Amino acid sequence: MSELDKRSAFAALGASAAVLALALATPAYAQSKDPIKIGVIAEAQSVAGSSIPQAAQLAADEINAAGGVNGRKIEIVSYDDHSTAPEAVRAFQRAVNEDHVNAVIASYISEVVLALEPWTGRLKTVMVTPGAASDVITENIAKDYNNLKYTFHGYSTSTSIADATCDAAKDLLVNSLHMKSAVVMSEDAAWTTPLDAEYIKCLPNIGIKVVDHIRVSPDTTDFTPIFNKIEGEKPDVMITGISHVGVQPTVQWKQQEVPIPMFGVSSQATNSSFWQDTNGAVEGVLYQSFAGPGVAVTPKTLPFVAGFNKRFGNNPSYCGYTSYDEVYYIADAIKRAGSTDPDKLVDALEKTDYVGTIGRVEFKGRDTPNPHALKIGSDTITGLMLQWQNGKQVNLWPEKVANGKLKFPSFIKIGSTN
Amino acid sequence: MSVVFWQILIDGFAISSLYALGATGFALIFGVSGVLNLSHGALMVVAVVAAWAAGNDLHAGPYTGAVLGVGIGLAASLLTYFVVVRPLQQTRKIREEEKEIFILTATLLWGIMIQELIAYLYTNNAKTVAPIVEGVVSIAGVRTPSNEIFTAIMCWLVIALLWLLVNRTRAGKAVLAASMNPRGVTLLGIELSQIYIAVWAIYGLLVGVAGVLLGMFLGVSSYSVGPLTASAFSIVVLGGLGSVSGALIAAYVIGYLETVTAYLISPAYRTIPALLLLVAVMYVRPRGLLGRR
Numbered sequence: 001m002s003e004l005d006k007r008s009a010f011a012a013l014g015a016s017a018a019v020l021a022l023a024l025a026t027p028a029y030a031q032s033k034d035p036i037k038i039g040v041i042a043e044a045q046s047v048a049g050s051s052i053p054q055a056a057q058l059a060a061d062e063i064n065a066a067g068g069v070n071g072r073k074i075e076i077v078s079y080d081d082h083s084t085a086p087e088a089v090r091a092f093q094r095a096v097n098e099d100h101v102n103a104v105i106a107s108y109i110s111e112v113v114l115a116l117e118p119w120t121g122r123l124k125t126v127m128v129t130p131g132a133a134s135d136v137i138t139e140n141i142a143k144d145y146n147n148l149k150y151t152f153h154g155y156s157t158s159t160s161i162a163d164a165t166c167d168a169a170k171d172l173l174v175n176s177l178h179m180k181s182a183v184v185m186s187e188d189a190a191w192t193t194p195l196d197a198e199y200i201k202c203l204p205n206i207g208i209k210v211v212d213h214i215r216v217s218p219d220t221t222d223f224t225p226i227f228n229k230i231e232g233e234k235p236d237v238m239i240t241g242i243s244h245v246g247v248q249p250t251v252q253w254k255q256q257e258v259p260i261p262m263f264g265v266s267s268q269a270t271n272s273s274f275w276q277d278t279n280g281a282v283e284g285v286l287y288q289s290f291a292g293p294g295v296a297v298t299p300k301t302l303p304f305v306a307g308f309n310k311r312f313g314n315n316p317s318y319c320g321y322t323s324y325d326e327v328y329y330i331a332d333a334i335k336r337a338g339s340t341d342p343d344k345l346v347d348a349l350e351k352t353d354y355v356g357t358i359g360r361v362e363f364k365g366r367d368t369p370n371p372h373a374l375k376i377g378s379d380t381i382t383g384l385m386l387q388w389q390n391g392k393q394v395n396l397w398p399e400k401v402a403n404g405k406l407k408f409p410s411f412i413k414i415g416s417t418n
Numbered sequence: 419m420s421v422v423f424w425q426i427l428i429d430g431f432a433i434s435s436l437y438a439l440g441a442t443g444f445a446l447i448f449g450v451s452g453v454l455n456l457s458h459g460a461l462m463v464v465a466v467v468a469a470w471a472a473g474n475d476l477h478a479g480p481y482t483g484a485v486l487g488v489g490i491g492l493a494a495s496l497l498t499y500f501v502v503v504r505p506l507q508q509t510r511k512i513r514e515e516e517k518e519i520f521i522l523t524a525t526l527l528w529g530i531m532i533q534e535l536i537a538y539l540y541t542n543n544a545k546t547v548a549p550i551v552e553g554v555v556s557i558a559g560v561r562t563p564s565n566e567i568f569t570a571i572m573c574w575l576v577i578a579l580l581w582l583l584v585n586r587t588r589a590g591k592a593v594l595a596a597s598m599n600p601r602g603v604t605l606l607g608i609e610l611s612q613i614y615i616a617v618w619a620i621y622g623l624l625v626g627v628a629g630v631l632l633g634m635f636l637g638v639s640s641y642s643v644g645p646l647t648a649s650a651f652s653i654v655v656l657g658g659l660g661s662v663s664g665a666l667i668a669a670y671v672i673g674y675l676e677t678v679t680a681y682l683i684s685p686a687y688r689t690i691p692a693l694l695l696l697v698a699v700m701y702v703r704p705r706g707l708l709g710r711r
Binding site: 045046047050083188215216217219220221222223224225226228232245246247248251252255256257268276277278279281 | 421422425429433473474537538541542543544545546547548549552553554561563565635636637638639640641642645677680681685686688
């Protein structure tokens with residue numbers, strides 16, 4: 001090789017190195033201006049699930065209008081999982097591998113979240129669920145923290161929901177109506193296993209005897225035999241745990257004029273459209289929730305509901321509130337971490353102390369039996385007990401944020417079954 | 419008599435009457451044109467959602483809603499015939515002996531398309547139609563919703579009208595004749611395609627009424643599409659493919675079998691004995707109770 005050739009070869013090498021350096025530098029430069037991407041995997045076809053991407057988008061737009069996170073905009077990338085775990089897993093893989101999202105908000109179905117959980121470790125991507133409830137989600141984190149620490153439970157666990165329901169039942173049913181017996185009626189699903197176990201534990205503690213425990217198949221269409229069986233057992237109240245079913249048991253309860261009140265978790269009843277969905281049959285149904293229309297749980301609750309209603313024409317479902325908060329505290333964690341690196345993001349999220357729409361969000365520590373579960377209690381999140389009255393969701397409990405009084409339709413016979 | 423006996427008797431009667439009405443149309447279509455319409459459940463759900471939407475979006479009363487639901491059910495049935503079934507029946511690109519399987523597949527896919535469209539537009543949550551009659555009455559000590567009685571009466575009224583139509587009118591007799599011998603009817607100078615349109619229109623009305631009544635009684639969601647088709651299919655196979663009276667008897671057998679199971683064993687196992695019975699029928703008497711072929 002001649003001297004000239006050598007020189008030109010070096011020049012070429014130098015030039016290509018410069019090009020390479022530039023090429024490498026460009027994405028790094030662009031990344032700081034690129035949007036932060038949050039993937040939202042949800043049951044877009046269900047009433048409850050459709051609020052998840054909508055509320056997330058609302059939060060992202062508000063954050064972006066206020067200047068974004070360290071100058072970076074937030075971009076929501078939505079996926080419909082059609083309420084199935086396989087589609088959710090495929091969406092998760094696509095979100096991480098192809099769309100390069102920095103975090104994921106996913107699903108209100110426990111089975112779906114449990115299927116996604118191992119993938120958060122495999123693909124090292126933070127996932128927060130706005131609506132799944134099974135305690136097993138966080139119990140898994142306790143068993144395999146290093147691998148599953150990327151999963152956060154942004155909604156109350158079933159056990160905490162049951163406890164909140166018992167707390168409300170003590171004031172509303174035992175202290176004021178002197179009720180003594182109940183039948184627990186839940187749909188057969190992952191989230192109700194810990195819920196029912198806790199109901200059966202906490203109800204006797206407040207003085208309510210559980211006379212039967214019925215698990216209903218989620219594809220039940222005719223609830224007549226179930227209601228007839230329950231009525232035959234003469235309980236004072238039915239304590240419910242229903243989410244995938246809702247319209248049919250409610251409508252049939254009214255149509256058959258089952259004289260026993262329904263009290264407990266009825267997720268579909270949290271939707272403002274449930275009155276229309278049931279043609280008003282929901283009148284008198286009591287349901288546990290962490291937020292409700294017109295209830296100023298925190299200063300952020302009512303502005304969020306108003307903003308959501310203005311944009312989408314209906315009130316958010318229960319997982320709309322949490323999804324909205326999640327975008328805010330993920331953004332906050334990225335800001336505090338100064339990075340979207342998943343491990344740094346996990347560290348920052350674990351230190352979350354954020355007042356959102358349903359209360360003060362703090363996660364339980366890694367040395368608890370349920371790491372990354374929301375802390376529930378009077379100084380964090382308490383929950384509410386609402387009742388449908390004349391087409392409106394009225395909050396009855398706790399008393400300091402109550403905006404109505406308990407009242408039942410005429411076919412309900414309080415104490416007549418004793 | 420125990421209360422449970424009367425509960426089973428009353429509830430079983432209402433649900434069986436609904437099954438009978440739903441399956442009658444399904445059997446009629448098969449009997450006359452040899453089409454197994456697997457979009458049957460989807461058409462019923464369309465009628466329910468239309469009646470529900472009329473009440474919610476247009477603020478129509480229960481009567482208007484019900485009429486609109488039946489009307490949309492009829493329209494959906496005719497659309498199914500003209501868009502899905504008829505082009506396949508008339509095409510020369512598919513061999514005659516393969517057409518049945520093509521139509522079977524096409525109606526199945528059509529049903530899935532309708533199901534997804536409903537879920538997309540109106541979510542997959544269950545819908546119920548505002549009932550025309552409300553309140554309860556006591557029959558033999560069983561508190562029975564008046565709507566349940568209304569459902570059973572309406573079902574039998576419509577079935578009776580259908581019987582009159584088929585047996586007492588000229589058009590009905592032509593339909594009956596076509597189900598026995600399609601070639602013979604054409605030789606008599608009756609246009610077979612006219613009969614098909616008439617049958618699909620009758621079927622649409624039956625599906626519409628059955629759907630709206632089901633929507634008032636129990637409610638449906640887009641998930642109900644498959645189970646509704648399956649139950650009509652089971653009833654028609656048990657009754658004998660193409661036999662309307664066989665379908666009526668089979669509807670009561672299946673309806674009561676399900677109700678007895680739900681009350682005495684568990685509501686979760688409701689459909690299992692009926693499916694086992696169907697398997698047994700396949701082995702022992704494949705042409706069903708009153709099947710002709």
